[in-house]
Amino acid sequence: MSPSRSEFFEGVRASLPIVAAAAPFGLLFGALAVDNGLTVGEAVLMSALVFAGASQMVGLELFSAHVAPWIIVLSVFAVNFRHVLYSAALGRRLGLMPGWQKGVAFFFLTDPQYAASEARADAKIPVTLVWYMGMALPIYVLWVLEAWIGALFGSLITDPAAFGIDFLLPIYFLGLVLGFRARSGFLPVVIASGLGSIAGFYTVGSPWHVSLGAIAGVIVAMLLPPAATAHDVEPVEATP
């Protein structure tokens, strides 16, 4: 095999565990999208263009609440803001790529993609676009396909509550929250956000509780004494 072909397949191999871990959530996204009022086409479009699982689920939660579109966009932005840190950290590792290649690569910058690229760079192996896309493409193609399959099946489910499907998003979000628990200031941030959100929910009402809770948590994070040691940017999710 030519060097670039074997590099591509090294990337594909790195994608396999991610593809397996992401599959249930890719399907779930499609099913919930339809349950929350999107069409099958819109569900596929969202997976294909946003390609960031947690933020897509957050978007769904808000689509069903009939909130103003800009609030949905702002919430997606907030959940995806961590990518700014990945992008800044990874940009230095892609030094060999021409600008347009970086532009392509950054579209596919999911949490596991970031983790694997950092690991490869740490091992002193160049992070080329061929390897990078070898990993990114299987994750991407299946993610989009799963949204479609999930949406087709989701439209067959007439009573989501009977299968607990309407309550899967909170469970999923709780799992994501716990994934951050190693970060400094985790507990104060979560307590502040939780209380702020509940207070907002019962006073000004939905969807403002999301912004209010988030702002409360971020303010607490800023007021806490800064962490003593510098930390590397750690990826938080095992799926896109």
Added chain:
Amino acid sequence: MNGVFWGVPVNVWTILAAALVTYGTRLGGHLVLSRFSRIPPRIDAALNAVPAAVLTSLVAPAAVSNGTAEALTLAACLIVGLRVPMMAMFAVGWALIVVLRTVGL
């Protein structure tokens, strides 16, 4: 949201805008943040806190504003989730909400 704007459903516009801001975060870090040699610690702490803060804000009302079955499920998931991986916690939570609702909580 079921409106149509310029012949395109508002949902599609929303998805396009969400895609644009998401690509913005993936490209922007490299274009903007990498120009700073060092991020101020408090800004760094704030950025780090954003995802947990947003996600907690989505979960918390779901725990207190629904029924007993929902509150118990999330409480159990919290305990289980500290010990097992995400996927296992998710499966436990799914089973629990179905069972608790079936028994009428």
